[in-house]
Amino acid sequence: MSFKIGVITDSFRCLLENAIEKAAFLGADGVQIYATGRELSHDTPDDVVKKIMRHLSDAHLELSALCGDIGAFDDPNINIERVKRSKKIVDLAVKMGTKVVTTHIGTVPEDKSHEKYKIIHGACLELGRYADSQGVKFAIETGPEKAHILRMLLDDLDCTGIAVNFDPANLTMCVDDDARAAVALLAPFIVHTHAKDGIMLSKYTADPRYSELAKQRKWLELPLGEGDVGFPTYLEALRKTGYKGFLTIEREVGDEPAKDIANAVSFLRKLI
Secondary structure (H helix, E strand, C coil): CCCEEEEEHHHHCCCHHHHHHHHHHCCCCEEEEECECCCCECCCCHHHHHHHHHHHHHCCCEEEEEECCCCCCCCHHHHHHHHHHHHHHHHHHHHHCCCEEEECCCCCCCCCCCHHHHHHHHHHHHHHHHHHHHCCEEEEECCCCCHHHHHHHHHCCCCCCEEEEECHHHHHHHCCCCHHHHHHHHHHHEEEEEECEEEEHHHHCCCCCCCCHHHCCCEEEECCCCCCCCHHHHHHHHHHCCCCCEEEECCCCCCCHHHHHHHHHHHHHHHC
16 A cells, blocks of 8 residues: 555544544544644644644554645735744644644745745745754645646745645646646655545536536535546556655535545545
């Protein structure tokens, strides 16, 4: 088996303790936990952090990553506080024994001379160098821009602390990028992935299942295997890069998240 299966605890939409138990019951190998919520954050007391770590250990689950998503890094005034807070989440990752903090950074402009590109670049450089110093990867989630634009930014950073949290669904349903080709392009930087599926609704305006919805929205998240990611070939492309980390299930919609996640675990087990 070349991959591990994880679950984002928030996807269960219940208390963290219960989510950990549910993930273990489903046979997951690990979980990703938000470090920006009420149950865990950069300023959570040490005794609470240790309790969460004991719970993970008792459930025989790894901590695949922390989610440090606190918003875009494209405003220099807001960045001061966000960079400071993100560094503290990196410190929390060290304390909890994981080497990955995932986040969104905003939409990277394709033009390097664009002011927002320079602002995002500066914030990423500072965070990447700090992550380097702590032995952690600050992993940018794919999707707001096409993979070649993110690769441009990564190549433009003078540090190794910035990496990629690869979400194939974001690329597929948000920017119409081919996940398999994107894997090859971003391969040197991929340290964590999300297992999610979906469609870009503008491609389905003639489909009676989605034609009305396409007038209201740009994309639709769907259960694994029901969207346009193409998981068998996507996972084969990921396998060819040598990646052996987590496929962490993220389910942001649906009325029965636990059932959807159970089906996703089963779906992935058959492919890996």
